[in-house]
Amino acid sequence: MPRRFLTVEDLQRSNAREIFVDGDTLLTPQAEEWARAHGISIANGPKGYEPPRPDRGPDAERAARSLPHLPEPIDAEMGSGLVVSCAGRNRPGVLAEITTAVGKLNGNVLDISQKMVEGYFHLVLMVELPPGTSFAHVKQCLECLGGPDDYVVRVMHERVFRFMHRI
Numbered sequence: 001m002p003r004r005f006l007t008v009e010d011l012q013r014s015n016a017r018e019i020f021v022d023g024d025t026l027l028t029p030q031a032e033e034w035a036r037a038h039g040i041s042i043a044n045g046p047k048g049y050e051p052p053r054p055d056r057g058p059d060a061e062r063a064a065r066s067l068p069h070l071p072e073p074i075d076a077e078m079g080s081g082l083v084v085s086c087a088g089r090n091r092p093g094v095l096a097e098i099t100t101a102v103g104k105l106n107g108n109v110l111d112i113s114q115k116m117v118e119g120y121f122h123l124v125l126m127v128e129l130p131p132g133t134s135f136a137h138v139k140q141c142l143e144c145l146g147g148p149d150d151y152v153v154r155v156m157h158e159r160v161f162r163f164m165h166r167i
Contacts, residue, residue: 005144006042008034008127017041024052028144029137051140080135081158082107084125084142088151090116095123098153105138106130121151128160 004025011031018041021027027035027042027049035042041084042049056157086098095114102109102125111126139155146152 007031007144011038011040017160018043020044021049026051026140026144029141030144068165075130080129080133081110082125082127082129082135082138083129083158084153085156086123086125086146086151087122088120088146089149090119091150094121094146094151097145098123098142099117101142102127105141106133107144129167 004022006021006025006027008028011034017039019035021042023044025044032042034040036090044050044052061094077123082104084098086094088094099109105130107127109125110128112123114121114123129135135157142153142155
């Protein structure tokens with residue numbers, strides 16, 4: 001089942017001071033900031049809100065054991081490269097939204113490719129992050145952009161991308 005994101009719009013619609021979400025709901029960074037500023041308590045357990053474990057798929061544990069040559073887990077804080085792909089309906093400002101978010105995360109766009117087909121776009125960015133940047137935080141911030149009726153963003157660590165595409 002796909003994960004649900006709790007957004008600022010969700011918080012504004014609820015008009016509640018306390019919100020309880022299920023354990024797989026991801027709280028967007030913008031919603032977390034907005035809730036803090038407006039005194040809203042969000043929880044998914046007895047200790048308040050804790051982000052769910054990343055869904056690495058059914059082979060995650062086996063891959064961790066069988067790929068010892070990878071120097072550290074993908075979630076480790078490190079300077080790194082990312083592959084950011086976006087697809088959806090075209091409208092003015094989409095590219096600006098995505099690159100602004102990358103810029104706010106101190107990312108540097110190294111390469112960009114965009115294709116338009118009958119009102120829909122597909123965009124791929126190669127992004128460099130400074131050392132010490134949390135991949136998990138960047139992924140969370142970028143993947144909450146857009147929406148199901150607008151566009152979808154997916155972030156992949158460059159190492160995963162390279163291993164997937166080698167022969």
